[in-house]
Amino acid sequence: MGFIQLVILEGVLLLSAGMIFFGGIRGTVVAMATLSGVNYLTHDAAQFWYWEIPLLVGGCIGILLLFIVGRIANKSQIVGGLVGGLTSLVFFGAFVTPIVAIILWALVFGMGIIPKSKNSKVIWSFAPTILRMVMGLGWIIYGNLLTI
Secondary structure (H helix, E strand, O other): OOHHHHHHHHHHHHHHHHHHHHHHHHHHHHHHHHHHHHHHHHOOHHHHHHHHHHHHHHHHHHHHHHHHHHHHHHHHOOHHHHHHHHHHHHHHHHHOOHHHHHHHHHHHOHHHOOOOOOHHHHHHHHHHHHHHHHHHHHHHHHHHHHOO
16 A cells, blocks of 8 residues: 555544544444444455455444443433533633643633542543544554455
């Protein structure tokens, strides 16, 4: 594969990971379709199913985990503040230098990231975010393995 193709592939994989992180279950479905397209373009028919079956099984397990963890986390009703706090941090970080962004975020929206509740509620409020990050990293790694 040429350099330009590898850069485009990495961009697609990063977009897929972003879709998982910000889109949750819907983003995971779109990311599965994207990786299936990459798989289709890089392999012949025999190798396609060798890579596609683990992709589909892993994606379905990830969707199921996101659903279960999301249900448990929503019972604590802290997730809204956490997601709002993280989204605002990303938003400020995109338009302002990192140090100023963190200060602005802490002053304006920072209360959402550190909820004041029991430890179990705090852990479950962070669980969907951590699961999405792990799934996104897994998608990037699996996508890179597809091109070997």
